[in-house]
Amino acid sequence: MNIKENDIIELLKSQDQFLRIASKTSVDNRISILKKLKSNIKTHEQDIIEAIYQDFQKPEFEVLTTELFVVYKELNLFIKNLKKWSKPKSVSPAWLNFPSSDKIHYVPWGKVLVIAPWNYPFQLAITPAIGAIACGNTVVLKPSEHAPHTADILKKIFDEVFEEQQAKVITGAVDTAKILLEQKWDYVFFTGSVPVGRIVSEQIAKHMTPHTLELGGKNPCIIDSTAKIDIAAKRICWGKFLNAGQTCIAPDYLMIDSKIKDEFQEKLISTLKEFYSESSYEDYTRLIHDAHYEKLTGFLKDLNIIYGGEYDAKTNFLAPTLVDSPDLSSPLMEEEIFGPILPIYSYSSFNELEEMISSFEKPLSLYVFSESKGFTNKVNETFDFGGGVINDTIVHFVNDKLPFGGVGASGIGNYHGRASFDTFTRKKPIVNRKTWLDIPIKYPPYTRVNSFKSFLNLFR
Structure with a gap:
């Protein structure tokens, strides 16, 4: 599929619309879609095994252990824990805000681009996508053109499970990746080589896009x-x-x-x-x-x-x-x-x-x-x-x-399990000030400066 820039622009507009609607949906809906994805993968297990073998003769045992097993574990973990992880977390309020209640809310970034490598072409594509979708983001997944049979089965699964505005696989080579990276995303997740990772980082820096880079090195x-x-x-x-x-x-x-x-x-x-x-x-x-x-x-x-x-x-x-x-x-x-x-x-x-x-x-x-x-x-x-x-x-x-995840040239950020939830959500702090008491010390005229100096001594 040779994607045109206008096509991806229209897709991103539809994802914006989906995000506005999805923001009102419950975590239960996301858990349901994860269960549907798991069922679909199970249905296509043999197709996945055969596709990866066609791409580079990976033995069935290695597909089962290094591809499917990891994906099922990630799905099961999110299905089991997403409700608990998604609940706002109460934190102690600052003294100066008394009286108030303070919470951290976990919200999706928005539109997420996942660029996957060829070496574990199913698992390294779908595992970060699971985390992103579970957290309420939309996803565009670009699998590697060097594993075309696996890319085809990924596209088939996504077409059967998701609405296009929620998650879509876009296949293609370097030109397609270039068009995708030129767009403005809310988050980019890239897995690949260090040299290509540098290119990705330079490209998305134009929009100051938060990102995860899973790279490599001489271990x-x-x-x-x-x-x-x-x-x-x-x-x-x-x-x-x-x-x-x-x-x-x-x-x-x-x-x-x-x-x-x-x-x-x-x-x-x-x-x-x-x-x-x-x-x-x-x-x-x-x-x-x-x-x-x-x-x-x-x-x-x-x-x-x-x-x-x-x-x-x-x-x-x-x-x-x-x-x-x-x-x-x-x-x-x-x-x-x-x-x-x-x-x-x-x-x-x-x-x-x-x-x-x-x-x-x-x-x-x-x-x-x-x-x-x-x-x-x-x-x-x-x-x-x-x-x-x-x-x-x-x-x-x-x-x-x-x-x-890596460090320095070997990568930025991390994922897997709870770490994936933390990667694909943004922490939004909310302070809820109460109105039954309003201490006047912060308001002009500042006649209480000496009193505040005495108070400040507690922190000096």
């Missing part, structure tokens, strides 16, 4: 000499090569204590052989498109490959690949890898570890494997990152009680 994974090697190898291989490494929170490189580096490398290799059949790789996702395939396979030139490295252009296949200590100036290390290539480095002191990790921007995630509480505490206190895990990888994403 370090530290393996201390006290780590349980067998468990660490399994959990790292799972987190890194899930979705063929096309995960914003995947470990981007390993930092292994030099005392156990050789042993740990061997365990990584044996684990990968156990996980994936080299003859078929049935449980292994392919790269999303030709350009990404060519970029990643191009990285492999002049690297010391210690395992993997096989590729096939016919299916955009790149095997899980381990590389030893690539030069930090190599293209592989200049940006987030976002693929199944795992660089391995060693360190001999904490200073070396700190120098390496601090040479990059603040990452979206950090992982540390250690049985030493003192070591893990030191790591968490030393480095700044969006979110982390001790003795596993990427699992913080699935806990809806934890806000998910």
Whole structure:
């Protein structure tokens, strides 16, 4: 669908009208629409699985666990808690306003634009949309053109569940995204790469639009000499090569204590052989498109490959690949890898570890494997990152009680569960002054200045 600017302008006008009407509707109506959405997704489960497989051969198990499971959890959480979260919150009034009652009201921003990526094309599109719609906003969802089959099923679901003025999927490529970003939104939620995130931020700054940017970065994974090697190898291989490494929170490189580096490398290799059949790789996702395939396979030139490295252009296949200590100036290390290539480095002191990790921007995630509480505490206190895990990888994403988001170049804002409610609502403070008493001290003429000075001494 090639959207024209006039079309989106008319859509936004209709959303304004919908918001004026919707402001009078109850939270119960929004909960009903969430239940309808959940039922519709359940009806189309197999269609979703097949669409994502057509886009880049993601195994059914990964679709169930990393796409549908996360979406159902978010829907269930909002259905259960939206009434409670939406109630105005009473706060203590200021003394100077006596007598009064003060409350914080949670109101929708208004018209929300959600721009989604291709790597988890269903979940990363619909999860923020759920939060926005639940909070009373209207939504325009722009899914990735690189996952066209998933975009089609998203459009089908939205057309069946929502009125167009409430929530609409608009498909298209870069030109469509450009037109959308040129409009004035009340809130923008973007998930994608750091370079594109900068472009989005610059564009919406023209309207001073509040926003969330879910980006990425070079996520370090530290393996201390006290780590349980067998468990660490399994959990790292799972987190890194899930979705063929096309995960914003995947470990981007390993930092292994030099005392156990050789042993740990061997365990990584044996684990990968156990996980994936080299003859078929049935449980292994392919790269999303030709350009990404060519970029990643191009990285492999002049690297010391210690395992993997096989590729096939016919299916955009790149095997899980381990590389030893690539030069930090190599293209592989200049940006987030976002693929199944795992660089391995060693360190001999904490200073070396700190120098390496601090040479990059603040990452979206950090992982540390250690049985030493003192070591893990030191790591968490030393480095700044969006979110982390001790003795596993990427699992913080699935806990809806934890806000998910980056810091610095890896992102702005967060979401998931209650954090999504806080993101997609604006806190509107209301002071209700009572009329049964009116203390005259604030009114001119200011004859009581000395009395107020005495009162002010209480705060000095």
